Amino acid sequence: MVQNGILENFSIDDYGCLRFYNRICVSDVSKLKELIFREAHDSLFALHPGGTKMYRDLLESYWWPGMKRNVVEYVAKYLTCRRVKAEHQVSTGLLQPITIPEWKWNCITMDFVTGLPLSASWERYLPLAEFAYNNSFQSGIQMAPYEALYGRRCRSPICWMKLSERKMIMPELIQETEDIVKKIRDRLKIAFDRQKSYADLKRRDIEYSIGDKKIHDVFHVSMLRRYRSDPSHVISTEDIEIQPDFSYEEKPVEILAHEVEELRNK
Incomplete structure (x- = not known):
């Protein structure tokens, strides 16, 4: 149908890839879309953009029906972004x-x-954060x-x-x-x-005049955000052996950062 010109705005490139307005048409394969989303959202070159930026960045190279809805759903279910996204009254x-x-x-x-972790390894990611911001779509x-x-x-x-x-x-x-x-x-x-x-x-x-009293921001129920469930958010629990004195043995779960320091011998 594309070769016969029945479908408008569709074409096939030299590599046999179907394109829509010169954008790659992505097949309706969930794993393939998940791979594209991870590269555009989770990779070191992206650093978790919002739904609008992520959609506009992908729109330059890819297309499939309902892509904007899929992008919004992916970002909304990403738990890390939901926890750290700032809310302003x-x-x-x-x-x-x-x-x-x-x-x-x-x-x-x-x-x-502000609010960066105490680990000494985060500064190596600042150039990537700068690149991700300067190379992503800005609505303004x-x-x-x-x-x-x-x-x-x-x-x-x-x-x-x-x-x-x-x-x-x-x-x-x-x-x-x-x-x-x-x-x-x-x-x-x-x-x-x-x-x-x-x-x-x-x-x-x-x-304001001199002597006026000001009310500072406090936590309010309106600052709560809606949670979107996702199977990946389920945390598996393990049985913990409690000692008679109500103590238990702590075991490390994950190493978040490490640093090697070489001492100079005098």
Whole structure:
């Protein structure tokens, strides 16, 4: 049907692979989809993106019916993400969007990461976290930050595109860069305005004076999140032998990190 042109937008490449809008059509095989999800979500090049980022990253290379629903379900059932995902209550005051930069590198911001484990081995994964963030889809600019800076996505195991040489003279390169920057600024303006309009619906402008009492955030039942069951979350229990003095023998379950330190002999 594809070769006869009956199915529109479908084609077969030189390797005999079925494609839809030049994206690989994935067969309805659960193990194959699970493998793709693990590479796009659990691998060191991904570092657990959210449902939207993961879907947009996969959409550039793969397609199958109901893919977005499958991605959302996979992320929702991932227990680690459910435990560490931050929940925020509505803050007081109207939302104040940040200023949109005029050009690349015009404004540089810094994020502080807290709550890291005490193990001395986590810092080796920081470059991977930086790569995963800069090479994943950002809804505000409708592209990856790496693509916004350099004009294309950086190749990764889940998105391995072909590189081609582009020969452009300086005026054309400047014009193309200006068009991209303008497009990004317009998208950021739309995203900020939309975010502010939604946020201010449940906020009110408030001013504090000297001597006013403030209420700090406390735990509330509204911060509880819905749990989505999954067979992989079931933890098997083992019988523990209790001593007469109600003590028991502790056994290590898993080594989370290790470090080798060489002492210099004097």
